[in-house]
Amino acid sequence: MGLFAQDFRAIAQNIETSIHGKSDVIKKALVCLFAEGHLLIEDVPGVGKTSLARAIARTLDLAFGRIQFTPDLVPADVTGTDFYSQRTEELTFRPGPVFTQLLLxxxxxxxSPRTQSALLEAMQENQVTVNGRTMPLERPFFVIATQNSVEMSGTYALPEAQLDRFLLRVSLGYPEHASEIEILENHRLGRREDEQVSPVVRAPDLLRMVETAAEVHVSWAIHDYIVRLVAATRRHPRLALGASPRASIALLRASRAQAAADGRNxxxxxxxxxxxxxxxxxxxxxxxEAELSGLAVDEIIKGIVAAEPVPSRLGQQ
Structure with a gap:
């Protein structure tokens, strides 16, 4: 685990040269990727969501694809489509931007919800089906999605099935004073911050780290703790819908990657x-009632974590 932790720190520090003052967010984003999950970044416009995605792709030396989602986008714009070649007189498949390693x-x-759903199969099964033909996606394959939390006009709320495909959701928040001054200085010099990031690991090393994280030991007591936390969301009086068993699996996978990042097995x-x-x-x-009162979901989860007893004995490690 020592090598994993060393590489993880190097990757995080490299990204921090571009995204200033957000070490916790960067750590969670990397934990998500090393747990082979997909990441949702939700925040106000202009705080660096896209820059973070680009910096991660450059640091991990991944093939990078971007889709700017708009109301007129159709599923074929995401997955690709067959087109007729007059030269060969045959239908040829033209891959969409989803055929990459890190998709923003x-x-x-x-x-629209119909176009959003074009990503569901890719995110869940690492494959794409077009016109009855199923094609695998290259490993590693990650989706980093962004959405602006304050804009309602011209937007469609992500359905629960879509949200459930994202292992983690994070928010960047506004930069601190010193960090924003550095952003202005880079702008004055004409430097795009994510272009200052250079590769730290290659795809084979990344896959090795993914496999290492999956081998981290989880005791029965931690399994029990995770299930108790998730089950508490299903009976909370301020929640109409609790988390599914997929949430338990997600928390387990992410916790393994977090432990490896700290050098523990x-x-x-x-x-x-x-x-x-x-x-x-x-x-x-x-x-x-909770929505009308302005009670944030994050506060509810914090309350659940604070109230649930922590296991005192982890059993054999």
Missing amino acids: ADELNRA YVRPADVQFLAEATLAHRVVRTP
Whole structure:
């Protein structure tokens, strides 16, 4: 695990040369990717969501594709389509931008639900089906989707089935004072921050790290703790819909990657607590009363984590 932690720190530090003052967000984003999950970045416009995705792709030396989601986008614009070649007089498949290693789905909630659903199969099964023909996607395959949290006009809310495909949801937030000054200085010098990032690992090393994270030991007590946290969302009085068993699996996978990032071969309760909000908050639905009162989902999850007893004995590590 020491080599994993060393590489993880190098990757995170490299990204931090472009995305300033957001070490926790960067760590969660990388944990998501090393757990072979997909990441949703939700925040106000202009805080660097796209820059973070580009910086990750450059650092991990991944083939990068971007789709700017708009209301007139159709599924074929995502997956690709067959076209007729007059030269060969045959139908030829033209791959869409989903055939890449890291796909940035920019402003995903601006597309119609039909177009959003074009990503479901790719995110869940690492494959794409077009006209009855199924084609695998290259590993690694990650989706980083962004959506603006304050814009409602011309947007479509992501359905629960779509949100459930994202392992983690994070928010960047506004930069600190010193970080924003550095952003202005880079702008003055004509430097795009994500272009300053250089590759740290290659795809084979990345896949090795994914496999290492999957081997991290999880005791029965941690399994029990994860299930108790997720089950608590299903009986919470301010939640109309709790998290599914897929949330338990997501929290388990993310906690393994978090433990490996810290150089451990076993998961601790602190790993689960660090990732609980990012893993669960987008998978639950508030009651109408909770929405009207302005109670944030994040606060509900924090309350659940604070109330649930932490295992004192982890069993054999």
